[in-house]
Amino acid sequence: MKKSFPLSRVYTLIEPGPVVMVSTALNGRPNVMTLAWHTMIDFEPPLVGCVISDRNYTFGILKKTGECVINIPTPDLGRKAVACGNISGRNADKFGRFGLTPVKASRVRAPLIDECYANLECKVADQRMAGRYNLFILEVIRAWIDPRVKNPGTLHHRGKDIFMLSGKTVRIPSRMK
Amino acid sequence: MKKSFPLSRVYTLIEPGPVVMVSTALNGRPNVMTLAWHTMIDFEPPLVGCVISDRNYTFGILKKTGECVINIPTPDLGRKAVACGNISGRNADKFGRFGLTPVKASRVRAPLIDECYANLECKVADQRMAGRYNLFILEVIRAWIDPRVKNPGTLHHRGKDIFMLSGKTVRIPSRMK
Numbered sequence: 001m002k003k004s005f006p007l008s009r010v011y012t013l014i015e016p017g018p019v020v021m022v023s024t025a026l027n028g029r030p031n032v033m034t035l036a037w038h039t040m041i042d043f044e045p046p047l048v049g050c051v052i053s054d055r056n057y058t059f060g061i062l063k064k065t066g067e068c069v070i071n072i073p074t075p076d077l078g079r080k081a082v083a084c085g086n087i088s089g090r091n092a093d094k095f096g097r098f099g100l101t102p103v104k105a106s107r108v109r110a111p112l113i114d115e116c117y118a119n120l121e122c123k124v125a126d127q128r129m130a131g132r133y134n135l136f137i138l139e140v141i142r143a144w145i146d147p148r149v150k151n152p153g154t155l156h157h158r159g160k161d162i163f164m165l166s167g168k169t170v171r172i173p174s175r176m177k
Numbered sequence: 178m179k180k181s182f183p184l185s186r187v188y189t190l191i192e193p194g195p196v197v198m199v200s201t202a203l204n205g206r207p208n209v210m211t212l213a214w215h216t217m218i219d220f221e222p223p224l225v226g227c228v229i230s231d232r233n234y235t236f237g238i239l240k241k242t243g244e245c246v247i248n249i250p251t252p253d254l255g256r257k258a259v260a261c262g263n264i265s266g267r268n269a270d271k272f273g274r275f276g277l278t279p280v281k282a283s284r285v286r287a288p289l290i291d292e293c294y295a296n297l298e299c300k301v302a303d304q305r306m307a308g309r310y311n312l313f314i315l316e317v318i319r320a321w322i323d324p325r326v327k328n329p330g331t332l333h334h335r336g337k338d339i340f341m342l343s344g345k346t347v348r349i350p351s352r353m354k
Contacts, residue, residue, distance in 0.1 A: 041312060
């Protein structure tokens with residue numbers, strides 16, 4: 001027997017992940033925010049849909065510069081990643097404050113976060129849904145991975161202060177790509 | 178030192194989850210497909226963006242009926258869920274074939290999948306991005322959960338036949354909703 005579940009908490013069921021850190025730069029000043037609402041949109045070129053609220057400082061930077069980096073943290077960076085999501089970059093230098101290292105990207109002005117095991121350099125491909133849905137379609141134009149990190153764990157948001165750590169990997173026969 | 182990562186495999190890094198099973202009905206005939214490309218778009222009313230390829234039988238049904246149910250399986254349903262993603266409902270009755278039980282929904286004609294621990298009844302809220310991005314904005318209008326399932330595990334796709342099982346839950350101080 002099932003019971004009704006409040007619509008206001010639906011996001012805790014379906015909120016995806018991994019939690020990612022989106023870095024940007026405006027006039028040479030780097031910034032970073034954390035988010036968990038994103039989805040792949042296409043395989044290649046890889047398109048990623050990211051929901052970035054217009055209340056976030058990053059929203060305006062993204063509209064202005066059309067560039068960002070999606071950085072994927074392992075769970076050991078969890079506290080820093082979450083802390084980055086709790087304050088605004090309008091008045092704070094989050095890289096300095098949280099001991100994150102900005103590294104020059106190859107194709108965008110936004111920096112890679114060195115501590116993250118994967119970095120995806122992105123251009124905004126379509127911002128027509130940014131007004132209504134806060135949804136940016138990003139095209140990944142260069143991707144980096146740290147080969148020393150084997151089987152990287154990821155962090156997934158379940159709502160409020162609850163996070164799920166990725167568990168074990170299994171193989172299930174599949175014809176999916 | 179990071180190394181370049183092929184763009185064609187970016188989706189294996191960022192592909193979210195949980196894997197969900199989307200059920201629909203056309204002229205009283207139920208169907209189901211499996212997908213992992215979705216994201217929350219807004220909290221309340223809950224909006225979910227789902228990428229459903231125009232090669233999928235579900236694409237046309239969704240455009241025609243404007244209704245579906247997002248069903249969330251626990252990992253024990255993994256093989257059935259993946260198998261559902263490997264064949265088309267055009268010629269197969271997937272409910273019968275995989276022993277899934279359709280249950281009448283309250284607000285849409287698409288059935289709930291009884292075996293899944295959570296079911297989200299959805300109306301298509303916006304299909305303007307379906308043409309270009311295969312992206313449907315769904316509004317969840319009723320949600321159900323099985324209260325007997327404590328700490329439900331979830332299944333996450335990492336590309337091809339590789340899946341990640343949800344791991345342990347941790348708390349990290351956060352001001353996120």
